Amino acid sequence: MTTGATPARSTVAYFSMEICLEQAIPTYSGGLGVLAGDTLRSAADLGVPLIAVTLLHRKGYFVQHLDAYGQQSESPVHWKPEAELERLDARGTVTIEGRAVQVAVWKYEVTGVRGHVVPVFLLDTMVDGNGEWDRTLTDCLYGGDEHYRLCQEIVLGMGGASVLQALGYDNGVIYHLNEGHSALLTLQLLERQLDSRQHFELNDADLEAVRQRCVFTTHTPVPAGHDKFPLTMVRTVLGDERVALLRVCGGIHEGMLNMTHLSLHLTRFVNGVAMRHREVSRGMFPQSPINSITNGVHAVTWASPAFAALYDKRVPEWRRDNLYLRYSVSIPLEEIRDAHAESKRAILAEVFRRTGTKLDPSVMTIGFARRATPYKRADLIFSDVDRLATIARKIGKMQIIFGGKAHPRDGGGKELIKRIFAADERLQGLVEVVYLENYEMALAQQLVAGVDLWLNNPMKPLEASGTSGMKAAINGVPSFSVLDGWWVEGHVEGVTGWSIGGPEAEGDPSRDALDLYIKLERVILPLFYGLPFAYAEVMRSAIALNGSFFNTQRMVRQYVHNAYFPEHLPSDVRIEETALL
DSSP, rough: OOOOOOOOOOEEEEEEEEEOOOOBBOOOOOOHHHHHHHHHHHHHHHHHEEEEEEOOOOTSSEEEEEOOOOEEEEOOOOOOOOHEEEEEEEEEEEEEEEEEEEEEEEEEEEEETOOOOEEEEEEEEETTTTTTTTTGGGTTTTTHHHHHHHHHHHHIIIIIIHHHHHHHHTTEEEEEEGGGGGGGHHHHHHHHHHHTOOOGGGOOOHHHHHHTTTTEOOOOGGGGSSSSEHHHHHHHHHOOOHHHHHHHTEEETEEEEEHHHHHHHSEEEESSSSSSHHHHHHHOOOSSSEEEEOOOOHHHSSOOOHHHHHHHHHHHTTOGGGGGGGGGGGHHHHHHHHHHHHHHHHHHHHHHHHHHOOTTTTSEEEEEEEEOOOOOOOTTGGGGGGHHHHHHHHEEEEEEEEOOOTTTOOHHHHHHHHHHHHHHHHTTTTTTEEEEEEOOHHHHHHHHHSSSSSEEOOOOOSSSSHHHHHHHHHHTOOOEEEEOOTTTHHOTTTTOOOOOOEESSOOOOHHHHHHHHHHIIIIIHHHHHOHHHHHHHHHHHHIIIITTSSBBBHHHHHIIIIIIIISSOOOTTOEEEEEGO
């Protein structure tokens, strides 16, 4: 076939370097990709006229291997795109270092609760006729050096725009850049706008025409996380004419191609992913008007089988409209406890299957699973091992389940995993510590639902949003987290969970550790062991207050009305109204 779908006159094209579609398709590494997948699932549920573009990632991110000491090694992911995806006949083309590189496309369909389909187009340069190196450009997610990454981002942005044109998606398309990796698609649009005119003929009307077709979501509060490439490299890869055009349109900042600045200059709507992140982003880019749309999660995907069955029984409208999770406030506490107990048995069984470690279902079980990198501070709870052991001895035992991959080049993240393994040796008998390797979607679904408490303590203000605690809330698991990212909005002390540290914008590591120990000792553990039904009330409130709001139905609704179609919905767009009221 030559087309992926029948294009609507008003279509949103969602570009993301990674998208978590399902466990069998390893085209994601973590939070950004999981959010993208949840976004598409909710867009399908709501009937939003949306398509998505990403890279195929033939070798995935990587398979994580941990030895007995926590030393991480990696191997490629082996999967067969032809077993999971449909190959289309359409092709795009990009120019890299003067070479024409062909871009093939595969299709995956995300189907919503009422049958609406969101097609996902996965770009692939493993094409006969491409050079040997060019054929590898869609192999590894976040792999290779700067040069490889720049060429990958050309394939995503410019190649994606070329493929969509070949598929018949062009007029009436609104482009959503999910992070700056795809920013060069704006360059492609600008070249089309110029229509063979030279860069020095560019005028404000041309720039505004591109802006009106593009929106941009920034996810990164860390300056180092914004992609930048040296001009000498960019000139070699893209050519002098395109560098001149990038300079005119604001993509060159401090002598480098800055993908975030390019995105900021050529989009009409920019948002951070939480209220606090908006403020941080405005501080980083004071010349740009930055809004906020707080992230969410796809409730149906992340609810455990036990909780999904409970909601089907007590709040049957929840799948169609996640706002109905608000009515979970009336679910009997005993039923909340029963659903959680079933979910807990599932993750403890998985721990035993993977590690041979038999955890106790009656013991307070804490979950922590994030990308393993120093600022996430996975080992904060081990700041004072002796004190942690004393708390466990006096108040009640704990068991902690960790998960998360360190990037192959992140030495600090790898050392963090090793420190967690070392802490386990010093705490055996009082605090059982388990680190599960290869943390991915299927394991995440079990872990966020089966633990008793979700721990998250990154260094402030480096948490843009975070979504793992939202997934936990869908399953009645309270968060214990620093007041950053989404938790600033979701936290009600003692009602939806507990805070670590103070409300200040900047974190204090010593205060955070002290507060963590005090609340474990004086509040959380006594409540869990001494007043189990009071603890269940917190669980229920997490569902009713956090689960009903921090979901991608609400998030996508905000994108539709504030970013994609801010004036009014076009006449050809029909969106499920019950979930938009």
